[in-house]
Amino acid sequence: MNHERWLVSYSDMITVLMALFIVLFAISQVDQEKYEALRQSLAQGFQDRTGSDSILDGSAGNLDGESIVPQTNPANGTAGMVDADLGLGEQGANPAPAESTEAVDPDLMAAAKAEAEHLAEIRAAIQKALDAARLGDAVRFRVDERGLVLGLVADDVFFAAASADLTPTARRVLDAAAPTLRGLQEQISVEGHANVLPISGRYATNWELSTDRATQVLRHLVEKDGMPGARIMAVGFGDQRPLVGGKSGAAMETNRRVDLVILSDAPETVRALVPAMTKE
Template sequence: MSTLGGRPRRRGHVEEEHVNHERWLISYSDMITVLMALFIVLFAISQVDQEKYIALRDSLSAGFMDTTTSPSVLDGTAGNLDGHSAQTENTPATGTAGMVNAENGLGLQAADPMVPPAQTPDSTVDPAVLAAAQAEAAHLEQIRDAIAASLAANGLDGVVRFRIDERGLVMGLVADDVFFAPARAELTETAVRVLDIAAPMMVGLGENVSVEGHANNIPVSGRYPTNWELSADRATQVLRHLVEADGMPGGRIMAVGFGDTRPLMADGSPEALAANRRVDLVILSSAPEQVRALIPALTAGA
């Protein structure tokens, strides 16, 4: 081995690489930066520029309207994004249609807070919507006239009163204790006759039918724990007869019980007790909501 200066020459020495134990801080810093940017973006988009919002709303509204007739497709609105629709919701109209006692028929309109007032057509209504409402009103009137004529031909003229509202055609049976006895759900002979006469027209339609049971506020005893069960059973008995005896498709009919929560009359008189003991039969209109909202005003004098 060669030597230099009397000392052995050392072979080349490689220093061991130093391990960076703080490398995780880089990834952590990147993650924090990304999160901060995300929150900044979320905060920025949550701050709505009112002027830009209004401009966007008006531009979208203009795209869906006839600028020569109306400021919007929906009557009474400035556009589709303001959240204030002037159309009436399709809330259940209690006591306005009927299958078993005095309903809101012609001349029997009850002051029901659940039923919104009818919308009056005016110059701001879109012509296409108004035309559709007129056609739907004429269709419902045709159904009403056909059922009324069939009842009259069978000696039941005046037993049923009709009314057309924003839900469709409603039928009111207005004879005391003719269709259901107190605290009972069995159909009487008259009720069966009315159902059998009206059923062929309803079966031939495309509209759905809602059977809605009601009871007066007298507490029940015996078979039914409460008026809820009583009203539901009444509606079910009507539904079963229409389906099992009259051929109504089961997929187009429904039954619901409202108990004594939606009375036609609330004065406690014998007439009120009889009127509230009923089942409402409603032929539901399949027209759009904005069309249905105009129908009551179009048929008010019919």
């Protein structure tokens, strides 16, 4: 047997490596004079074909690091198609300012204005009924991105401390507002809240207390005032969504409340504009 056949493969590998290094060395050496002669030759060739000085207007025929696009002034009328690209780099560094509310789509603004007027009419109707029942100051109205909120602040007018039992005044307020609420098409969310005082006795936490308060309001509206059950819901938020921060007397009273939220059925983009258009 020929035990030296491996020398053939080895010599082939050495030959290939040598050729590789020769090529790498050759391409790393640039003859500046020959390169310049080639550049001029190519430039002359293109000049003969096109009649222009160079294949690339604004340069000597090669990319020398300078811009090949002339910096023309749009006012002189010579920029041509290049004008369409002027200032593109400035857009990234100096983006256009965000649209102000004045630039909002007119149709969107009109829809938001109409929705704000609709909620104002609902508020006026409920306020009129409350005034007739001599309860005009019992409800605090506000408008947010969800719709119209009727705040039943439980400063011993609607609920006693740590209690979900409706007071006589609370029942009168609900009875006065119910006719207007029944005539609406919107969904109504009854949202119970509690203050941060620890709870004891019947309820384990403020979650149960706030939920029971919302449920009692819902039951009165449905069972006593004829509110359609399919259009109303109840939820408790415990003490997690206070209107007033801290532990002052005003905070304790204001945060112990139930909110009746008339949920606007307008698109979200419209609802977002409504609070700014509503005069409290």
